[in-house]
Amino acid sequence: MVRTGLFSNLAASATDGLKKSIKRRINFTDSLRIFVSGGSGGQGYPVYGGIGGDGGNVYLKPSEKLSLQRLRQKFPTKRFKAETGRNSRRNSLRGSTGNDYVIPVPNGVCVYTNDNTLLGDLVNVEDKLLVAKGGQGGCNTNNWNGQKGQKKVLSLELKILADVGLVGFPNAGKSTLLSKISRTKPEIAEYPFTTIKPQVGTIFYPDLRQITVADLPGLIEGAHYNVGMGHKFLRHVERTHLLLFVVDATGFRLSQRSFFRNAYETVLLLNKELELYKEHLLDKPAVLAINKLDLPDTQTEFEEVKSRLQQGDLTDIPTEMQPKTLIKFSDIIGISAKNNDGITELVDSVRHTIDDNLQERENERISANPT
Ligand SMILES: Nc1nc2c(ncn2[C@@H]2O[C@H](COP(=O)(O)OP(=O)(O)OP(=O)(O)O)[C@@H](O)[C@H]2O)c(=O)[nH]1
Numbered sequence: 001m002v003r004t005g006l007f008s009n010l011a012a013s014a015t016d017g018l019k020k021s022i023k024r025r026i027n028f029t030d031s032l033r034i035f036v037s038g039g040s041g042g043q044g045y046p047v048y049g050g051i052g053g054d055g056g057n058v059y060l061k062p063s064e065k066l067s068l069q070r071l072r073q074k075f076p077t078k079r080f081k082a083e084t085g086r087n088s089r090r091n092s093l094r095g096s097t098g099n100d101y102v103i104p105v106p107n108g109v110c111v112y113t114n115d116n117t118l119l120g121d122l123v124n125v126e127d128k129l130l131v132a133k134g135g136q137g138g139c140n141t142n143n144w145n146g147q148k149g150q151k152k153v154l155s156l157e158l159k160i161l162a163d164v165g166l167v168g169f170p171n172a173g174k175s176t177l178l179s180k181i182s183r184t185k186p187e188i189a190e191y192p193f194t195t196i197k198p199q200v201g202t203i204f205y206p207d208l209r210q211i212t213v214a215d216l217p218g219l220i221e222g223a224h225y226n227v228g229m230g231h232k233f234l235r236h237v238e239r240t241h242l243l244l245f246v247v248d249a250t251g252f253r254l255s256q257r258s259f260f261r262n263a264y265e266t267v268l269l270l271n272k273e274l275e276l277y278k279e280h281l282l283d284k285p286a287v288l289a290i291n292k293l294d295l296p297d298t299q300t301e302f303e304e305v306k307s308r309l310q311q312g313d314l315t316d317i318p319t320e321m322q323p324k325t326l327i328k329f330s331d332i333i334g335i336s337a338k339n340n341d342g343i344t345e346l347v348d349s350v351r352h353t354i355d356d357n358l359q360e361r362e363n364e365r366i367s368a369n370p371t
Pocket residue numbers: 168169170171172173174175176177187188189190191192193194195196216217218219291292293294295335336337338339
């Protein structure tokens with residue numbers, strides 16, 4: 001892959017120690033590979049026409065309290081095999097079926113096979129997903145030989161379940177905002193990449209409505225080249241109903257060797273990184289919060305971002321920074337997460353945007369199936 005201009009500089013600067021320090025701090029797991037095999041079928045007994053028992057199946061079952069770390073600790077070999085079916089015997093002609101293996105997995109896990117096919121998306125504790133079938137017991141169709149069970153290498157990827165995903169460059173104030181709108185106490189600090197593990201908080205509205213918000217690691221330009229935390233964690237926003245962009249009104253600079261980006265450029269670069277990850281994320285409803293309006297000269301910056309976004313103004317923006325499609329924000333709100341300014345307006349906007357979108361989808365569904 002050829003790294004060009006803008007991104008090569010950032011990629012280079014981010015590799016200086018920063019990447020290493022981030023790697024050291026990542027001690028949580030949000031994906032895990034496991035090996036599953038169905039039980040083999042028992043042998044048949046051709047002389048008496050006895051049929052061997054079928055091998056047991058392997059299933060995955062979501063559980064609310066489990067994490068992938070815990071699963072890995074509990075099953076260090078990460079191998080799961082269901083029981084073999086019983087052979088047919090002279091005094092027990094019908095061999096009994098082998099026991100199934102039901103593996104508990106965290107709720108919210110997506111299950112992929114080795115060739116990246118999605119086998120299932122486990123989001124309900126009532127679900128149970130068949131991942132490896134046991135082999136057929138020996139009988140006349142298979143020459144009385146019990147068949148082998150299916151064997152698969154599976155990749156489990158945890159996608160957080162939340163209504164809203166916080167998207168922004170490092171240090172924008174995402175965690176500070178989450179700490180103000182929910183009872184969660186995320187880590188907050190003046191250095192980038194403080195948040196390395198997605199965390200979910202809940203907004204409690206006075207009428208008892210609740211909306212969950214996922215705080216995500218900071219995204220930076222070049223994330224698709226795996227700069228910073230990369231954009232692997234963006235899969236967590238795939239299931240959210242709304243993207244809440246948090247942008248520092250004073251702009252962003254990752255390190256002395258990187259470019260300074262003003263607030264408007266930051267919005268465009270976030271837009272571009274989402275587009276490069278998965279274009280359809282841009283179709284999600286989005287709200288923009290311009291943060292740190294307590295700092296000097298930020299009000300004019302806020303007004304400028306707002307008017308340029310409304311006009312779709314890309315004058316003087318280098319082509320490599322320009323997204324193909326501009327995100328349409330349903331609201332652009334100035335806040336100071338630190339001083340609690342604009343927070344009520346923001347949480348109201350989040351709620352209305354989610355509700356309007358749900359209503360729109362419901363109307364589309366009704367007009368598609370008028371019964
Ligand atoms: N002046 C001012 N500072 C703020 C505001 N919100 C956050 N900060 C400061 O900005 C810094 C970064 O805040 P965080 O909430 O950790 O930022 P983040 O976006 O979660 O950063 P990462 O987890 O690294 O992606 C901290 O020093 C905060 O105190 C604000 O409204 N005004």
